[in-house]
Amino acid sequence: MQQMGTQHVMVIPFPAQGHVNPLMSFSKRLTQHGFRVTFVNTDFIHKRVVSATDEEVNLEGSAVRLVSVPDGLGPMDDRNDLGSLFLAILRVMPSAIEKLIRDMNGGSEKISAIVADLNMAWALEVANEVGVLKGAVFCPCSAAVFALLDSIPKLIQDGILNDNGFPIKKGVFQLSPAMPIIMETTNIPWCCIGNTAVQKTMYDYIRKFMYGAHLTDWWFCNTSSELENGALSLCSKILPIGPLLMENGDDQLRSVGQFWKEDLSCLSWLDHQPPCSVIYIAFGSFTVFDPNQLNELALGLDLTNKPFLWVVREDASGSTKITYPDDFKGTRGKIVIWAPQQKVLGHPAIACFVSHCGWNSTMEGVANGVPFLCWPYFADQLFDKTYICDEWKVGLGFDLDEKGLISRWEIKKKVDQLLGDENIRGRSHKLKEMVVRNIAEGGESYKNFIKFEEWVRK
Structure with a gap:
């Protein structure tokens, strides 16, 4: 049962290990500040997470509650086939998420806010339709990739992409002179996986979730300004809250979210x-x-x-x-x-x-x-x-x-x-010192998280 006055956040990761892990870290941080979290995996991923969790870990009564919804695929379907996975997700999950929110809001655990993985940002549309108006998106990739996705309309306007998201010609391009990364058109994420049909499905899915992302002003990214100042300058809406790390020590949630059991x-x-x-x-x-x-x-x-x-x-x-x-x-x-x-x-x-x-x-x-x-x-x-x-x-x-x-x-x-090369090791240590300061109290990433927390509580 939700405690009186406790804010309840629903967190929805994309069903992949590299997405579940950072959002579990984000959820753990929310619980440290007094929030309750409902963490929504797909049924397939939920089973993997539970089976990989150490038998001594007791999730009963935990501030992070694991629940699941169907992903639209059968038990023997290949979930590495991203084209099929995206189509199935959009066919089944929106209604499943809507039902989950309605059921919770009809009881004692009303949802205060939704935090959706960027790849699941369509869920903000669903949440708005059922009265949950506070939401945020979380990008587990770099701010450069987030900025690239947000720049799709401009890339089409500039003649780099056609209306179907495919490069008009091969070559390099730069989102901004302030960004050090020179991008190859052949390496655009949705253009280097599978065949043309899969790539088109991925592109359509991206346009869908980017529409959902624009329903909120809270755009989080697992990065820091020292690492990606150029990308953050290009897309000032992105708030760095990284590096997101699970705290070491006696933490029963540390390994929850892994798809394979950790060999200690x-x-x-x-x-x-x-x-x-x-x-x-x-x-x-x-x-x-x-x-x-x-x-x-x-x-x-x-x-x-x-x-x-x-x-x-x-x-x-x-x-x-x-x-x-x-x-x-x-x-x-x-x-x-x-x-x-x-x-x-x-x-x-x-x-x-x-x-x-x-x-x-x-x-x-x-x-x-x-x-x-x-x-x-x-x-x-x-x-x-x-x-x-x-x-x-x-x-x-x-x-x-x-x-x-x-x-x-x-x-x-x-x-x-x-x-x-001692110079590489020296630079590695200096970079560590810079980014770790961000998540400590008073650091930029810490402050951004606190701003969101205060907004949800209002």
């Missing part, structure tokens, strides 16, 4: 490694590897002759069973299915982070002062690599060989180069 044995393994010695390799929840590339990565880790902690999901090779090359020794390393990444990156044994450059991983690496070796998979990860390597200068990228692979020798070369 890697932390005790790290305790036995020398300071600043371990290569941490993790590619998020979506990246899929060609078996030949997986082999080169394994053999490259052997070549470095350094301890490594490697996260290899069960589906890291798609439908192909994961196998390692016969000559892969791996004696200096530890391989896990999923890791408590924030705690890993904060461990003194970590020397560098081989990353797919997803924005959450980027924020966690930056907030812990860890240098990067950048291995982007697709979409906005390519923009994030530009920030890491060219703008902030806290990492290096890999070069492909004549077969289109990152070879084992390239891996060893870049590991040696990165770990031998």
Whole structure:
């Protein structure tokens, strides 16, 4: 039962790991300030989250309540097929969200405000129709990507995109001279996934949720002004509230939201490694590897002759069973299915982070002062690599060989180069100090959060 006078916020993430995690961090922060939160996953994701949650965690009576609604797909459908997922979401979820809000508002737990993932911002339309007029959108990607989505009408007007969202010609463009990122038309997020039909579906979905986003003036982004001053200047409506991190310590909600159970044995393994010695390799929840590339990565880790902690999901090779090359020794390393990444990156044994450059991983690496070796998979990860390597200068990228692979020798070369460069490590530590100040009391991100909290309470 909701306590008298307690504000109740409904939080709606997009059904993907990189979206659930930061919104769970946002929700935890709300509860620390006395709010109740109803966290709405899809049924499919809810089951994964509950099954991955440590058995000792008791969610009964928690200030964050997990509920779920259908996503419109069947149990055997491929939810990595984004075109099908977007169509199903719009077909089923708006009415399901509406019913959930009506049921809550008809009882003792009336909704004070909605916080929707940017990709679910259509939910603000639904909320307005049933009388919940306070809302915010939260972007788990960079402010640069948020600004790109908001600039679609101007990109069409300037002749960069046609009315269907496709580039009129290949090439580079810049949203603003103040932004360091030079964007490739071929890397626009909705133009580099699937075939033309899927891309058109994605673009239509983006236009739908951007319409919803404009129903509120509260646009949050998991970033800070030191990291993305140019993008924030271009789109002043975006309020930085990052880096959003789960607090360490005895927090029963810390691991809630993970799709795989965290293997905590890697932390005790790290305790036995020398300071600043371990290569941490993790590619998020979506990246899929060609078996030949997986082999080169394994053999490259052997070549470095350094301890490594490697996260290899069960589906890291798609439908192909994961196998390692016969000559892969791996004696200096530890391989896990999923890791408590924030705690890993904060461990003194970590020397560098081989990353797919997803924005959450980027924020966690930056907030812990860890240098990067950048291995982007697709979409906005390519923009994030530009920030890491060219703008902030806290990492290096890999070069492909004549077969289109990152070879084992390239891996060893870049590991040696990165770990031998004290300037990169020094810049990483300075960047950490700058961004962490933002979330401390009195910091810009902290103040933006407090402004929202006060607005909801009015």
